[in-house]
Amino acid sequence: MSAHSSHTPATAVLHRPVPLGRAGGRRALLAWIVVAALTLLAVAVAGIVLGTRAVTADFSQANLAPSLAHPFGTDWMGRDMLARTLAGLSTSLGVGLVAAVASSLIALALALIAALGGRAADAAVSWLIDLVMGIPHIVLLVLVSYALGRGAVGVLAGIALTHWPSLARVLRAEILQLRSAPYLAASEALGVSRVRIALVHIVPHVLPQYLVGLVLLFPHAILHEASITFLGFGLSPEQPAIGVILSEAMGYLTAGAWWLAVFPGLALLAAVLLFDRTGSALRSLVTPEEVQR
Amino acid sequence: MSYLGTGSKYAAASDAAVSSVAGAFVRAWRRIPWPVRTLVRFVLLMLAVSFVTFALVAASPIDPVQANVGQTAYLTMSPERRAALAERWGAGEGLLERYGAWLFDAIRGDFGESLRFNAPVVSVVGERLASSALLLAVAWLLSGVIGFALGVVARARRGSRLDRAICGWCYLLSATPTFWLAMLALMLFAVYLGWFPVGFATPIGAGTEVSFAERLHHAVLPALTLSLTGVANVALHTREKTCEVMASDYVRFARLRGESELSIVVRHGLRNLVLPALTLECAQVSEIIGGSVLVEQVFSYPGLGQAAVTAGLGGDAPLLVGIALATATIVFAGNLAANLLYGVIDPRMRKGVAHVGA
Amino acid sequence: MSSIADARHHDAEFHHHHAHAAASHHGGGHHLLTVEHLSVSFEMYDAQAPFFRAGRVLLPVLRDLTVSVHAGEVLAVVGASGSGKSVLASAIMGQFESNALVEGNIWFDGEAMDAARLAELRGRGIALVPQSVANLDPLMRVGDQIVGPTGRSTDARAAAERRRARMRELMGAYGLDAAVERLYPHELSGGMARRVLLISALIDEPRLIIADEPTPGLDLDLAVHALDDLRAFADGGGGVMLITHDIELTLRVADRVAVFHEGTVVEETPCASFASPELLTHPFTRALWHALPDRDFAPVEGESPASDAASVSVEGEGRS
Numbered sequence: 001m002s003a004h005s006s007h008t009p010a011t012a013v014l015h016r017p018v019p020l021g022r023a024g025g026r027r028a029l030l031a032w033i034v035v036a037a038l039t040l041l042a043v044a045v046a047g048i049v050l051g052t053r054a055v056t057a058d059f060s061q062a063n064l065a066p067s068l069a070h071p072f073g074t075d076w077m078g079r080d081m082l083a084r085t086l087a088g089l090s091t092s093l094g095v096g097l098v099a100a101v102a103s104s105l106i107a108l109a110l111a112l113i114a115a116l117g118g119r120a121a122d123a124a125v126s127w128l129i130d131l132v133m134g135i136p137h138i139v140l141l142v143l144v145s146y147a148l149g150r151g152a153v154g155v156l157a158g159i160a161l162t163h164w165p166s167l168a169r170v171l172r173a174e175i176l177q178l179r180s181a182p183y184l185a186a187s188e189a190l191g192v193s194r195v196r197i198a199l200v201h202i203v204p205h206v207l208p209q210y211l212v213g214l215v216l217l218f219p220h221a222i223l224h225e226a227s228i229t230f231l232g233f234g235l236s237p238e239q240p241a242i243g244v245i246l247s248e249a250m251g252y253l254t255a256g257a258w259w260l261a262v263f264p265g266l267a268l269l270a271a272v273l274l275f276d277r278t279g280s281a282l283r284s285l286v287t288p289e290e291v292q293r
Numbered sequence: 294m295s296y297l298g299t300g301s302k303y304a305a306a307s308d309a310a311v312s313s314v315a316g317a318f319v320r321a322w323r324r325i326p327w328p329v330r331t332l333v334r335f336v337l338l339m340l341a342v343s344f345v346t347f348a349l350v351a352a353s354p355i356d357p358v359q360a361n362v363g364q365t366a367y368l369t370m371s372p373e374r375r376a377a378l379a380e381r382w383g384a385g386e387g388l389l390e391r392y393g394a395w396l397f398d399a400i401r402g403d404f405g406e407s408l409r410f411n412a413p414v415v416s417v418v419g420e421r422l423a424s425s426a427l428l429l430a431v432a433w434l435l436s437g438v439i440g441f442a443l444g445v446v447a448r449a450r451r452g453s454r455l456d457r458a459i460c461g462w463c464y465l466l467s468a469t470p471t472f473w474l475a476m477l478a479l480m481l482f483a484v485y486l487g488w489f490p491v492g493f494a495t496p497i498g499a500g501t502e503v504s505f506a507e508r509l510h511h512a513v514l515p516a517l518t519l520s521l522t523g524v525a526n527v528a529l530h531t532r533e534k535t536c537e538v539m540a541s542d543y544v545r546f547a548r549l550r551g552e553s554e555l556s557i558v559v560r561h562g563l564r565n566l567v568l569p570a571l572t573l574e575c576a577q578v579s580e581i582i583g584g585s586v587l588v589e590q591v592f593s594y595p596g597l598g599q600a601a602v603t604a605g606l607g608g609d610a611p612l613l614v615g616i617a618l619a620t621a622t623i624v625f626a627g628n629l630a631a632n633l634l635y636g637v638i639d640p641r642m643r644k645g646v647a648h649v650g651a
Numbered sequence: 652m653s654s655i656a657d658a659r660h661h662d663a664e665f666h667h668h669h670a671h672a673a674a675s676h677h678g679g680g681h682h683l684l685t686v687e688h689l690s691v692s693f694e695m696y697d698a699q700a701p702f703f704r705a706g707r708v709l710l711p712v713l714r715d716l717t718v719s720v721h722a723g724e725v726l727a728v729v730g731a732s733g734s735g736k737s738v739l740a741s742a743i744m745g746q747f748e749s750n751a752l753v754e755g756n757i758w759f760d761g762e763a764m765d766a767a768r769l770a771e772l773r774g775r776g777i778a779l780v781p782q783s784v785a786n787l788d789p790l791m792r793v794g795d796q797i798v799g800p801t802g803r804s805t806d807a808r809a810a811a812e813r814r815r816a817r818m819r820e821l822m823g824a825y826g827l828d829a830a831v832e833r834l835y836p837h838e839l840s841g842g843m844a845r846r847v848l849l850i851s852a853l854i855d856e857p858r859l860i861i862a863d864e865p866t867p868g869l870d871l872d873l874a875v876h877a878l879d880d881l882r883a884f885a886d887g888g889g890g891v892m893l894i895t896h897d898i899e900l901t902l903r904v905a906d907r908v909a910v911f912h913e914g915t916v917v918e919e920t921p922c923a924s925f926a927s928p929e930l931l932t933h934p935f936t937r938a939l940w941h942a943l944p945d946r947d948f949a950p951v952e953g954e955s956p957a958s959d960a961a962s963v964s965v966e967g968e969g970r971s
Contacts, residue, residue, distance in 0.1 A: 010686075011754045014766045015747040018692040023564040026696065030703050127341075134342050135621045138583035142605045143617055223470055227587055230472050231602050244472060250591070253480050254491065262479065265473035273468035546786035549744050550851070551774030556800040564790050640790065640835040 001211040036278040039271070040093065047090020053080060053108040054087035054240045066259050073259035076252065083247075085264045088242040089271060091235070095152070096222035103221065106207075107164035111171035112198050116181060123173070129165045137162055141224060141262035145233040155234040159221045167213035174206050208286045216279035219272040226268055240266045331632050335625055338413055340623075343399070344399060345619040347392050350382070352608050357382045357408060360608025366411040374406070381405075382610045395614075405611030405616075409603055414615035417600065425585060425596030427512050432519035433581050437574045439520070440527025445566070447528065448535035449558045459528065467526035471584045475518045475591035489514045491593075519584050526580060527573055534569040538562055541548045567638060571631050578627040582620050672724060672906035672921040681761035683890040684720040684743070684777075684859055689713055689755030691738050693748065698717075709752060714736050714914040716755070717908060720859060720890040723884055726919075727901040729891045730911030736894045739911075740863045743892075745769025760858065774799075778857035780881075783845040784865045787836040794818065794832025797851045814854060821850045825880070842873050851882055859890045866897055878904040898939060910936045 058078035066073045072081035114125035132140070140162050145154035178184065179202075187197050203210075228234040229243025237244055242264050249260035322330065358379050361367045381391055398405070404414035447459040483491045490511055493611070538544065539562065547557050586598035593599070597616060604612040636642045691713040696705040712735040720726045730736050745766050747753055759772060787796055797818050822831060825846045831839070839847060845865065852860055862881055866874040878893070882904045885891045887903045897902055901908065902922050909919045910933065910946035917933040924930035928940045 011690075012763075012765065013752075013754050014742070014745075014757070014769075015751055015753040017752050018749040024794055026703050026705065027366075036443070057411070127338075130338055131341050131345065133579070134338060134624055135617060136579045136583035136586075136624060138586045139601060139617055139620050142586070142601060143346060143349045143613070146355065146605050146613065147353045149354040219468065225473055226470055230470075231587070231590060232606050246470075246476065250476065253476060256484070256485055258480055261476050265470060265476070268473070269465075269469050272470075273464065276468055277464065344666050382825075542781075542785045543788045545746075546779070547788070549746060549773055549779045550799060550855070551771075552800050560800055561788050561791070564788065567790075641837050 025250065026147050026285075029285060032278045032281045036274055039274060043086065043090045043271070046086040050087050053083040055079065055238075063257060072263040073257070075248070075257075075260055079258060081092075081263060083177075084240050084245055085242075085267050087240045088245050088264060089267050091239055091241045092222055092226055092243070092268065093271060095225050095235070095241070096157060096159075096218055098286060099156050099225065100163070100214060100217040100221040102156065102160035103163040104167055104210065104217055106160060107167035107263055108171060108203070108210055110164065110168045111203065111206075112177055114168070114172045115175035116194050116198055116202075118212075122172075125168070129168065132162060132165055137224065138227065141228045150193040150233050155225055155228055157260070158228065159224055163217055163220055163224075167210075167217060170213060171206055171209060174209050175202055178202055178205055187226055197238065203269055212279060212282045215282055219276040219279070222268070222275070223272055310364045313522075327636065328633065329490050331629065335629050339621070339625060341367060342621045343396070343614075343618055344392055346614050346621070347395055348388060348616050350617075351388060351391060353610075355608045355610075357608045357610040361408040362447060364408050364411070366406060366408045369404070369411070378611075390486040391607045404615045407604070407609055407612040407615075409607045409612065410600070414611050417612060418597065418615050421595065421597040421600045421616075424594075425589070425598065427508070428516050428519065428594065428596060429581055430591070431512070431516040432523055432585070433514075433574075433577060435520035436523025436527055436581070440524045441566075441570055441573075443524065443528040443537055444531025444533075445558065445562065447532045448539060449554070449562075451536075460532070463528045468527065469522065471518070472587040472591050474522060475515070475588045478514055478518050479591060486583040496584050505525060511594070515585075515594050518592075519581060519588050523577060523581055527577060530573050531566070531570065534566060534573075538565045541565075547624045556592055568635060571634055572632055572639070575627040575631040582623065668677060672923070677721060682719040682758070683760060684892070685756075685758040686716060686718050686739075686743065687756040687758075689716040689739070690758070691735075691742055692752050692754070694750045712914055713742070716915045718909045718916045718919060720892050722858070723885055724889055724892050724906040725885045725893055725904055725907035726907050726909060727895055727898075728909045728911050728916070729895055729898045732896045734911060734916055736896075736911055737863055740779065740861050740892075740894055743769070743861060744773055744779060749931040752967055774855045774857075776857060777788055777859045777861065778855050780848050780852045780860055780862040780865055783868060784836045784839055784848075786848070787844075789836055791835075792832065793834050793836060793839065793847055796836075797832070797847065797854055800856075818850065818854055821853055821888065821915075825850060839932045842876070843875050845869060845873060846880075849877075853884070857889065859892065860884060861892045863894050864896070865893070866895065868899060869941035874900060875903070898940060899943060910939065 056079065058074075061070070061074050061078035062076050064070055064074040064078075068276075070080050070082065072085055074080055075084070110125050110128070116124045135143070141158040143159035144161055145151075148154035148157055148242070184197060184201055187201060225234060226243040226246070229241050230247045232247065234243055235241045237248075245264045246261060249257070249264070252260050325333075358367070358375070363645065370378070379396060395405075404418075406412070407414050407417045410417045443459050443463070447456045450456050479491065483489045507554060533557075539557070544557055544561055547561055548554075552560070564634050582598070585596065586601055588594070589596045589598040597619065601616045601620075603609070604616060662929050690711065692709040692711040694707050695710050697708045698705075700706060716739065718726070718728065718739075720930065728736055728739065741747070742753055742755075743757065745764075745768075747766070753766075757769065759769075759776065762768075764772070787793065790842070794815070798811060798814045801807050801814070818832070819829065822829065827843060827846055827850075831843060831847070834843075836844070848865075860881065865877050865881070869877060874897075879901065881891045881893060885906075893901065893905060898908070902925055907919060907921050908925070909916045911917075912933075912935045916930065918936045925940060925943075928937050931937050931940055
């Protein structure tokens with residue numbers, strides 16, 4: 001008689017599923033998206049509402065440390081730093097959004113050309129990527145901004161022209177994979193034009209990856225806009241952008257006006273962190289292995 | 294994966310679509326020894342970068358002559374040099390002719406005169422680079438080593454509190470504007486606590502004779518700030534790469550042979566992370582240089598980055614081109630080194646198998 | 652050792668839920684490996700529900716699976732590719748995905764196992780022969796991988812030397828040149844890779860080998876060699892669980908066949924039963940029999956999908 005047949009047949013549990021935890025899961029993702037969207041909306045509204053307050057000087061209220069009346073303090077012209085921070089953030093987010101959209105469109109166009117345009121086009125795009133990545137981002141931003149005579153257009157163009165390579169590479173790989181699908185081969189054999197195939201059959205399929213890439217580009221664009229503006233190449237000093245505010249704060253660091261630098265910087269950091277985390281949560285959504293976990 | 298490696302990856306992906314003429318060209322190209330091919334690619338890329346840089350600066354509506362009429366460099370210039378300056382950076386001749394003339398001079402080592410620093414561009418770049426070198430090297434090494442260690446440790450203890458702490462800290466750091474971090478450091482450690490000087494690489498008025506200790510004292514705060522922002526990038530990427538390695542078939546097999554998790558990380562993890570880490574460290578060169586522009590500006594550290602800002606704001610066209618090329622050369626040298634090292638480290642490439650990284 | 656250590660079953664004798672073969676020993680009075688009522692399912696989001704409202708549901712892969720391996724026999728688990736056979740191998744070796752729910756009883760050499768004890772048996776009783784060279788570290792020399800991790804102490808070094816000596820012995824026995832241990836995985840030919848993978852299992856002197864699809868990608872000659880080596884291990888007293896989709900090749904070397912279908916073993920029977928369909932009890936097994944080459948491809952009675960059965964051997968055909 002074998003030893004085990006005397007055991008009771010009750011089945012043992014060898015392994016249980018590990019709970020997803022708070023950070024994982026689709027509901028957490030939904031929360032990120034909602035919070036990010038609401039923040040974007042709130043900051044945009046605040047920027048419009050507080051636009052005039054942010055530039056209104058009141059010398060009787062100059063250089064005040066944070067208080068109930070001025071939670072973020074005031075600067076040397078007596079301007080309320082809370083209003084300036086919110087207005088600056090809305091400017092920065094606006095510029096970042098436009099630049100990120102433009103950059104992602106460049107990425108999409110180049111990915112389509114690389115994946116569908118044949119070997120020469122592919123080589124040309126990869127060459128272009130090497131070129132753009134061969135110069136440090138900030139230096140290239142300074143160059144583009146200089147070429148366009150500084151100002152808002154320079155920043156927008158600079159960010160749009162420098163941030164596309166990583167997304168272009170992701171999309172290109174995705175499109176190459178799609179291209180081997182039988183229905184696309186059939187369309188090609190039927191003589192459907194490449195442009196039509198690209199727009200009707202390919203773009204809708206890479207839309208999820210594209211949107212994720214766009215959301216992930218956004219925080220980078222905000223950060224770099226602020227950086228280049230801070231250096232003096234970006235938005236003009238009259239605009240209440242975060243880069244401008246922090247650049248002005250530089251002059252008051254030694255005077256002990258810490259609030260001029262701390263709060264606007266924190267606001268920028270929070271915005272960047274929020275959109276970066278939202279983008280990562282979205283990315284895990286379109287990554288097949290993680291979709292089901 | 295190095296972006297310079299993508300060339301060969303692209304080639305492999307679309308081999309089938311090669312027309313006969315292009316095919317012959319590709320075959321001839323592949324017969325050239327691999328290090329030579331890499332070098333040729335680098336030289337061509339450098340030429341393209343120099344052209345793009347020159348074209349961007351030359352296309353600017355900012356007229357270097359008008360922007361610098363009052364500068365000593367311009368006032369002491371001979372009329373011929375003034376005319377040459379106006380011709381090269383003005384809107385007269387075609388772009389290609391002007392680039393050709395610039396390239397002709399540049400190959401002989403003449404990058405023109407800096408208008409802001411009243412010295413040849415070559416010597417300004419050399420001086421500034423020497424001053425930045427310490428900063429860049431320390432930040433690059435620290436961020437590379439600490440970032441790599443944090444990334445591997447985080448993955449080795451995946452899901453633990455340590456992992457979450459490292460990741461959270463890195464997310465926070467990578468969302469922090471570099472220049473703002475520099476401002477906070479300056480406020481806290483230099484202004485409030487007074488541990489470090491407020492700026493400049495040397496005490497003001499100390500002349501040229503500065504001790505190494507003094508230089509170090511001035512470089513500590515900028516270097517640490519720069520390292521700190523670099524750590525996040527390296528750590529997060531290393532963790533991601535470690536995750537990929539630990540999910541591979543060979544790690545699964547090692548586990549099924551009874552090898553402990555620690556032993557797997559040490560024996561298979563580190564070994565297979567060498568190549569991605571190499572790529573990452575080289576990409577980091579570019580990040581660190583970019584960050585140094587911001588950090589040097591905040592700390593008034595007279596390095597290459599600060600000179601770039603001065604040149605850009607001051608319409609110093611020759612210097613701006615010179616600095617952009619210098620930074621691009623450093624980035625390229627890093628990538629070239631990585632590509633050549635791949636060949637030494639990866640046995641699949643050593644034996645002539647055309648395969649880059651993973 | 653019990654007095655019935657070498658008790659043998661008569662051919663095709665039926666008990667313990669399965670029929671036996673001549674080679675099946677009950678060493679120590681029990682099976683080498685027994686898996687009873689094993690169910691594995693993966694917790695996933697409900698694919699039917701709206702995206703953000705989807706709850707977690709269990710997707711079953713193995714259902715109430717029972718199978719046994721005796722000492723001295725080759726048991727083939729035969730089923731279509733991608734039907735979850737590898738999940739069985741992972742479960743026996745105590746490796747579970749984080750979202751897996753695994754229930755059932757596993758005995759090894761008469762002792763009931765839990766997850767921790769199964770993990771302890773890796774390389775110390777149960778060894779895996781994986782499918783391909785992709786399971787070797789591409790950047791480590793083959794010899795170092797076969798020997799495995801070694802410590803730095805004097806004792807550990809001596810142990811490592813003994814393992815290295817045993818590896819060389821095995822390599823000699825399997826006709827591998829001494830230079831092979833200095834090669835990297837990408838430099839191995841298909842035949843060399845197969846022997847390296849087998850040696851990396853044999854070096855641990857296992858009692859049970861689980862071979863997970865060891866033949867795909869090999870030409871017929873090499874595949875037969877691979878199976879003969881497993882046969883030789885079983886003849887030496889070890890047990891082999893051969894997981895495969897290639898029934899035709901399997902029937903040449905295996906003692907018994909466990910037919911895997913829809914996440915469970917529907918029939919566990921000696922190879923001899925495949926001589927005639929009357930000896931097979933389950934409709935799916937009969938469909939499998941009919942799909943074998945030089946049999947009439949008769950439509951099958953019963954609820955079992957004949958096309959699925961056909962795919963088992965058709966894939967086997969496409970092997971070489």
